[in-house]
Amino acid sequence: MASAAKSRLNRISRSQRGTEESPWVRAVLIGIALLFSGLFLLLPLANVFAQAFSKGYAHYIKALVNPDTQSAIVLTLTVAIIAVPLNLVFGVVAAWLIAKFDFTGKALLLTLIDLPFSVSPVVSGLIYVVLFGLQGYLGEWLLDHDIKIIFAVPGIVLATVFVTFPFVARELIPLMQAQGSDQEEAALTLGASGWQTFWKVTMPSIKWGLIYGVILCNARAMGEFGAVSVVSGHITGMTDTLSLRVEKLYVEDVAAAFASASVLAVLALITLGLKTWLEHRQAADLARAQAVSLEAEDTDAPPRASTPSDSTAAAA
């Protein structure tokens, strides 16, 4: 009772400081934030599962074990398994190049790496149609050699690689820039080779950032819709990814569409969970690193405060 009154008093006196909002302003702002995110974030999420199960559990399972849906799941996984490692390798190489070296044209290169982010997914698909489609530059040659890219899996992979191109690089570049080259240079002076330095020094210090980038890259790869839609040809059971399957089912069987969508929503939730966990890990690592540097600062006492210490005569 007394402590409750005291904490209330504390709150009031804190707001009187004039450097913080009054409790009711706070409450209103938090209320609006919760309402907005409840309507815009929570409700759409809840609706996915509600609609997926709207025709019962059996219908849900039936929708998921449908062979066409199964093949869509397999295709989605296949595309991600190919696209993510490709962009992972590129991300690491590009980050090494940009973070560790200074050269002319670096800013331009950085902008170009970011370019796919600002291209509409539909246009991302279109550019591969222009290259590999029947009326495209390589269309006839591909037809003659019986190689299918557009309206086939390779086209879907290419379009996915394009839209997820910058994800890993974007995470790693600022991280590696912040870390600098001191550790690598130290390893080299100790006689490590370039590869040894990379694997034993660089990789361990970027691993969380790397995993972070891979998670984001994977989420987009599995969920991409626009670009894939342009190059896939929508052949049921063949070139439909899970996202495309959702669109097709939406017209035929809404509950089944939501069942497929719920798989993707679960993927999104897993992504969010992993992402949050990684961020806390990184924050903890950072806090530890800062604690170490603070300790170092403490021993390096301020210039004048050291005077009192020389007033203690110590027995040697």
Next chain:
Amino acid sequence: MSIELRNVSKQFGQVRAVEGVTFTVKEGELVALLGPSGGGKTTVLRMIAGLETPTGGDLFIRGERMNDVSVQKRNIGFVFQGYALFKTMSVRENIAFGLKIKKWRTADIEARVDELLKLFGLDGLGARYPHQLSGGQRQRVAIARALAPKPSVLLLDEPFGAVDAKIRQELREWLVRLHHELNVTTIFVTHDQEEALEVSNRIVIFSRGKLEQIGTPRDVYEKPANEFVARFIGVLNVLELKVQNGQARLAELSFPTHGVPEGNTLRIGFRPYAVQISSQLGEYRYRATLKHIFFLGVLLRLELETPSGLTIRTRIIKEEFNRLGIAEGAEVSFQIREYRVLSREGDSLSAEVPVAQLVSLAEGI
């Protein structure tokens, strides 16, 4: 009476940052709040400003109780350690900010800003942004901004902490002159005892949230209230002696027991300047080797080692050292001219006990 604190306390959760602090600052005074970091001095300053609310006690500014008055209405000027200039505003806009809030007329604002720019040697810099200024200039802008609305009190948190040693000296002298000119009640926080002694009219010393002593620089230096103050001001070496056979001993050194019973410990403190040294081995009571000499400018710090390995640190002015004509490795004789008996609790101090006839306090100040 400009500012008065009556039994003021501040608690952050379980941590008692300030405990029952009482002191007053007179109109026009320049007062230093001195103490080691975590001593509570910044919290006291922030409570005076209204940036923190006391959890106990009363705070008065010009006789008015201020506990529940918001920071906006206290009419104080506050200079932050990191200056906290508004990055997106020019120097002019920074200084004019408080005046605009107080709804001064535009012409008056212009005149006041011009006046301050001139007073602070910032002519021609009005259009610059904070990132285009040097550290010293930023600090002057911060002080000018705080003074612009003519506050009744100027509060400064570690005003010389963020500038390098060279400018620091200049700034101290400048602050003293500024205070002399404007005569505004000024309180500043520092952890630097030399700065406090040099700049202020009075010093309030804190340790672990408690007020240890308040007094003029000379008071604090010559009559430290307790061991903490004496050590913090840098005027006390401490020896712990064992009482045996009617003598208090540590290695070769022996002192009277001062009533401490056999087998117990007697603690004594002496000023670093209280050690007398002679190149004549027979002149003083103890013998030692001069191990190290550290040049500190006008002063030198010497490290003596007695035959049994006890290290004694002392300070000496350059002329005195030259007169002695000794070098590292020299054999010398020494004695401790005067000392104080410290209580076992390490709190109160006895009067200074002269060992020899020579009692000269002024030396070394």
Next chain:
Amino acid sequence: MAFKKPSPLPGFGLSLGYTVFYLSLIVLIPLGALFFRVVTHIGFEDFWKLATSTRAVASYKLTFGASFIAAVINAIFGTLLAWVLTRYTFPGRRLLDALVDFPFALPTAVAGLTLADLFSERGWLGQFLVPMGIKVAYTSLGVIVALTFIGMPFIVRTLQPVLENLEREVEEAAATLGAGRLRTFWSVVLPTLMPALLTGFALSFARAIGEYGSVVFIAGNKHSESEITPLLIFLRLEEYDYTGAMAIAVVMLLFSFVLLIGINLLERWASRFQN
């Protein structure tokens, strides 16, 4: 001036070679092919006609208009969300913080599907809104809703680090000079946030303009009414009208580049108060 500053670290040649090779293969050559195709196969007059057809212009208006409105909504609520998340503690704060990225993580098709359903006549929100005469699903209002959803994380995530790094002392300084909270926010905090806010706005706007997946479900895609530009490109392709699709795609690409440059300049401008 040398092309590269000397560095003791190995791998410059290899990493530069691979980066440029992969970038060219995946991004530069395909994009270049589109431009080359448009330049060589469509004359300027035809290009202009295709790019400015009534239907195309209607789609630009809707796309840019809806994207702009969505970005404005996000700027307001995003700032509020970022402020609440960095400044206050309340139950569910960490959950809300994690949830902000939900639109990033959720595949756009799923977003479109569930939003369309929510606002449909029998949906959780639509059953109240439709009788009141507010039609969201299958109208341009739906486009705005979808674009607001997908653009929200951009503003929050660009503002959050800036808000976290704001020195509290600066706000306290304003208070000691007599400024109340609202005044402090308006004349001290907001100007400091402005560059990040504009960057977040531009990012959210750029993302919205290109967005396809979430919009096609909710927009209803009526000719010249709720038909966004990416959808128009898609439909042209479906009709095997490659030239039409390419012409509009080039318009979109050019606009994307302008935005990209704009964002880069913004970021440079944003750092001008740092030393």
